[in-house]
Amino acid sequence: MQRLKNTKIKHIYVPSNKRLIFVSDIHGDLDTFREGLEKVNFCDDDYLFILGDIYEKGNLGENLRIIRYVMELSKKNNVFIQTGNCDEVLRMCYPPVLEKNKFLYFIIEKQKSILNDMAYELNIDVNPNMDIDLFMNKSINVYKDIFDFIDNLPDVIFINDSLVTVHAGIDDIKNISNLAMNVLKYDRFYEF
Numbered sequence: 001m002q003r004l005k006n007t008k009i010k011h012i013y014v015p016s017n018k019r020l021i022f023v024s025d026i027h028g029d030l031d032t033f034r035e036g037l038e039k040v041n042f043c044d045d046d047y048l049f050i051l052g053d054i055y056e057k058g059n060l061g062e063n064l065r066i067i068r069y070v071m072e073l074s075k076k077n078n079v080f081i082q083t084g085n086c087d088e089v090l091r092m093c094y095p096p097v098l099e100k101n102k103f104l105y106f107i108i109e110k111q112k113s114i115l116n117d118m119a120y121e122l123n124i125d126v127n128p129n130m131d132i133d134l135f136m137n138k139s140i141n142v143y144k145d146i147f148d149f150i151d152n153l154p155d156v157i158f159i160n161d162s163l164v165t166v167h168a169g170i171d172d173i174k175n176i177s178n179l180a181m182n183v184l185k186y187d188r189f190y191e192f
């Protein structure tokens with residue numbers, strides 16, 4: 001797996017007679033997400049955009065449950081997903097960039113991380129002295145599909161070159177139409 005080096009931008013063209021549905025900050029709550037889609041009568045004629053923060057903060061098991069559901073949903077050609085700052089946990093923990101202090105912050109202090117879900121499913125005890133490298137190597141092997149899915153998601157989506165979606169911010173909105181621009185996300189999530 002190759003880690004993200006630059007902001008990923010995706011261009012999507014949607015017929016003007018289609019309904020666009022935008023959802024953000026699901027944070028592992030699959031039941032509420034499904035209820036919301038049902039409430040707005042989401043169907044194959046609509047375009048669904050999930051604008052990040054798919055997981056993190058969900059109860060034990062829920063973070064993996066939602067990401068698996070969203071991965072399945074993304075196979076439809078009317079569903080588009082981009083990363084949010086919370087989704088960056090998996091990118092941040094992927095070696096060789098593994099930041100052990102941040103890893104421990106999410107898995108020990110936050111305790112509602114996708115990392116906790118992985119440890120639970122892998123039957124690995126979470127503690128401050130755990131073998132982080134062993135845990136990550138095991139996780140990357142078992143959950144390669146999830147790591148790859150997250151790593152390949154766009155950070156910015158242009159819809160019909162007139163609407164821009166981004167979860168955490170754009171460096172210079174005045175130059176948004178310039179395709180050679182430098183688009184950045186502001187991930188304040190990393191600041192403790």
